[in-house]
Amino acid sequence: MKRLTIFGTRYLRFAGLPIFLIIWQLVVWLKIVDPVLLPGPGPTFVALWHGLTTGGPLAHDFGRTVSRVLQAILIAIVIGVPVGVLLGVSEKIYQSIEFIVDFFRSTPTSALFPLFLLIFGVGDQAKVYISAFAAGLVIVFNTAYGVMNARKTRVLAARVMGARPFDRMVVILLESLPQNFIGLRSGVSLALVIMISAEMLIGSTDGLGLRVFEEQQRFDMPAMYAGIFTAGALGYGFNLILHLVEKRFVHWAGK
Amino acid sequence: MALPASSMNIAAPLPARSQRPHVTIQGLCKRFDGNTIYDDFNLELRRGEFISIFGPNGCGKSTLLNLIAGLLPRDGGSVLFDGATIDEIKFGYVFQNYRDALFPWLSARDNIAYPLRFMGLSKIQRKEKVDAVIERFAIRIDLNKYPYQMSGGQQQLVSILRALVVEPEILFLDEPFSALDYEMTLFMRDQMQRMFEQTRTTTLIVSHDLEEAVYLADCVLLLTRAPTQVADFTVVDVARPRSFKTLGDPEFVRVKTHCLEVFTREVRK
Numbered sequence: 408m409k410r411l412t413i414f415g416t417r418y419l420r421f422a423g424l425p426i427f428l429i430i431w432q433l434v435v436w437l438k439i440v441d442p443v444l445l446p447g448p449g450p451t452f453v454a455l456w457h458g459l460t461t462g463g464p465l466a467h468d469f470g471r472t473v474s475r476v477l478q479a480i481l482i483a484i485v486i487g488v489p490v491g492v493l494l495g496v497s498e499k500i501y502q503s504i505e506f507i508v509d510f511f512r513s514t515p516t517s518a519l520f521p522l523f524l525l526i527f528g529v530g531d532q533a534k535v536y537i538s539a540f541a542a543g544l545v546i547v548f549n550t551a552y553g554v555m556n557a558r559k560t561r562v563l564a565a566r567v568m569g570a571r572p573f574d575r576m577v578v579i580l581l582e583s584l585p586q587n588f589i590g591l592r593s594g595v596s597l598a599l600v601i602m603i604s605a606e607m608l609i610g611s612t613d614g615l616g617l618r619v620f621e622e623q624q625r626f627d628m629p630a631m632y633a634g635i636f637t638a639g640a641l642g643y644g645f646n647l648i649l650h651l652v653e654k655r656f657v658h659w660a661g662k
Numbered sequence: 663m664a665l666p667a668s669s670m671n672i673a674a675p676l677p678a679r680s681q682r683p684h685v686t687i688q689g690l691c692k693r694f695d696g697n698t699i700y701d702d703f704n705l706e707l708r709r710g711e712f713i714s715i716f717g718p719n720g721c722g723k724s725t726l727l728n729l730i731a732g733l734l735p736r737d738g739g740s741v742l743f744d745g746a747t748i749d750e751i752k753f754g755y756v757f758q759n760y761r762d763a764l765f766p767w768l769s770a771r772d773n774i775a776y777p778l779r780f781m782g783l784s785k786i787q788r789k790e791k792v793d794a795v796i797e798r799f800a801i802r803i804d805l806n807k808y809p810y811q812m813s814g815g816q817q818q819l820v821s822i823l824r825a826l827v828v829e830p831e832i833l834f835l836d837e838p839f840s841a842l843d844y845e846m847t848l849f850m851r852d853q854m855q856r857m858f859e860q861t862r863t864t865t866l867i868v869s870h871d872l873e874e875a876v877y878l879a880d881c882v883l884l885l886t887r888a889p890t891q892v893a894d895f896t897v898v899d900v901a902r903p904r905s906f907k908t909l910g911d912p913e914f915v916r917v918k919t920h921c922l923e924v925f926t927r928e929v930r931k
Contacts, residue, residue: 560762567733567755568824569780581767659766662810 446629454629455636465630468618469637472602475531475614476645479538479598487543487594488587491550495583501551512548516541516601520609529610538601542594549590553583585660588653595645603638615641684709684744684864685730685832691738692722692729699725701889703739710862714875716921717885717893718929723868724836726890730866731755731834743831754825754863756835760817764809770820771805777828795827799857815846819853826857835867839874851878852905859902872925876918877904884924887931894924 428448434440435447458465494501494508519537527533557579565578606616615638622631653660683706690703699722707713715723728734730741732748733755743751757763764773771792778788796805801823803816812820818838825833838854839847855878858865869875875882876898884894900914908914 558762560757560759561765563733564755564757564763565776567731567753568777568828571780574780578765581765584767657767659808659810662766 443626444628446632450629451632451636454627455633458630458633459637464613465618465633465637468613468615468634469641471613472599472606472615472638473641475535476538476595476598476602476641478535479602480542480595482535482539483542483546483594483598484591486539487546487590488550491547491587491590492554492580492583494547494551495554495557496579498555501555508544508547512544516597517604517608520605524609533609534602534605534611534614537605538598541601542598545594545597546587546590549586549593550583553586553590554579556586557582584657588649588657588660592646592649595649596642599638599642599645682744683707686742687730687739688742689739690729690736690741692725692734693737698889700729700739703890703892705883705892707864707866709744709864711880712858712865712878713867713881713883714879715866715868715883715885716870716872716875716925717890718887718925721885721887721890721928723870723885726885727834727836727866727868751831752828754822754828754830754833756818756821756825756833756838758837758840760814760821760838760841761809763821764817764824766809769806769808770803770812770816773809773820774805774824774827777824781828791827795823798860799823799826799853813846814842815850818842818850822854822857826861826863829861830863832864832866835865837868837870840870847874848906854878855903872918872921873909876914876921877908882917882921884921884928886928893928894921896921896924 431448435442435445455465457463459469460466494504516537519540523533523537523540527536561582562575562578565575570578602614603616603619605611606614607620608616611617615634619631619634619638622628622634685705685707687703687705690700690705691698692700703726715726717723725734729736730748731753732741741748764770765776768776774795775788775792778791783791801819803812803819805820809817809820818841822835822838825835835854839850842850851874858878867875867878869878879898882894882896882898883892884896885891886893896917898914898917900908900911900917904914
């Protein structure tokens with residue numbers, strides 16, 4: 408019985424995949440959607456395979472997007488975490504700039520594309536920085552929340568046992584890690600969203616966003632879907648990696 | 663961390679009643695938002711005794727404990743431990759909420775070892791101390807687990823070991839068993855009693871359960887409503903080790919009844 412449950416939970420989440428593929432194929436066969444707009448799974452996977460393996464542009468674009476998103480996340484973490492800690496520790500600083508941070512966090516980052524374009528030009532910089540900006544704000548906020556909500560009893564317990572200010576700070580930081588990871592995960596998702604849009608909209612020469620956009624312009628539907636799926640796999644992969652890292656290093660989260 | 667010679671011998675037998683006090687509280691004052699909780703509160707506690715604090719709701723049982731332990735600032739008065747302030751002595755503190763007091767990122771073992779980090783000991787010395795405390799109290803739980811993998815009772819046991827590992831001069835416990843189920847509470851009371859008998863560390867416990875307060879204590883400190891004064895300081899002259907049979911002991915019943923009378927009188931005031 409137990410075996411069955413393990414089997415069930417482990418593979419259940421993939422059960423939707425064949426159903427999805429069957430429905431997709433049925434829709435194509437029954438011509439419910441214009442076949443020009445929706446190729447079948449077969450041609451799409453052929454396009455995906457070609458794009459990724461035989462020196463097609465997809466592999467190159469994938470690499471470029473990954474590299475830019477990683478740069479953006481790195482910048483967001485390096486700046487966002489210390490700023491967030493600072494805000495979390497000092498209530499006065501937090502209150503004085505809460506409105507500004509909140510305002511920019513609520514501003515759709517895509518509205519800032521022209522501004523970043525103006526400042527940093529059409530190169531990689533504008534895309535990386537705007538992505539970092541979006542992810543950074545989320546990371547700042549979640550880090551600050553994590554630090555502010557560090558359980559008082561735990562910090563007090565450390566103090567009672569003789570922990571010096573530095574050691575108490577370590578307790579607060581460890582205490583904020585689960586919330587930090589929440590920020591990191593949404594930050595990474597957001598960075599990818601902004602990056603793909605930036606690649607489509609602000610004069611890119613490569614990247615997954617450009618790939619999807621170009622294939623659509625050329626009306627190469629299988630290649631376009633291949634680009635979309637690659638972007639999806641990238642987002643899923645980022646999430647999966649973060650999930651594994653979190654499970655390994657923040658094993659106490661949610662417990 | 664200079665300790666008077668007498669405190670080093672923590673397994674000493676119960677000292678004579680005439681001995682000079684371990685804890686001396688003089689003129690203690692505490693106000694919260696204009697409400698006076700303590701005003702010129704005086705108390706002396708003897709070394710090596712187990713003292714339960716009991717009183718009406720809101721009389722400041724935990725406040726008293728936290729004032730003595732230095733977790734709350736005083737508005738006046740002094741608390742001295744054989745002439746030393748709380749910052750000059752080693753003490754242990756056990757919180758009611760073990761979930762928030764233990765560090766979930768450390769294993770139970772590392773939680774117990776945590777306070778030793780601040781005592782200038784080598785890694786080997788720290789390990790020896792942890793091993794010693796585990797062996798001394800014959801702990802049979804898997805201490806490689808993380809707190810969240812343990813039951814509530816086990817977690818609180820780890821908290822108590824963490825407080826005892828530094829060989830404190832005095833141990834404070836703030837309603838340590840009130841978040842546990844009844845079965846675990848009974849088990850923990852006996853663990854607590856066993857540990858006390860072995861170390862004879864001066865122990866202050868806040869309890870909301872009169873039976874528990876009397877069962878564990880050498881003396882029950884009964885408090886009045888705020889502004890709080892000592893209503894009664896009852897000696898529990900019942901032999902140790904105590905067991906469930908103690909609950910039927912005539913002297914135990916007499917003390918418990920007496921405490922209940924004092925308590926009822928104070929509540930009605």
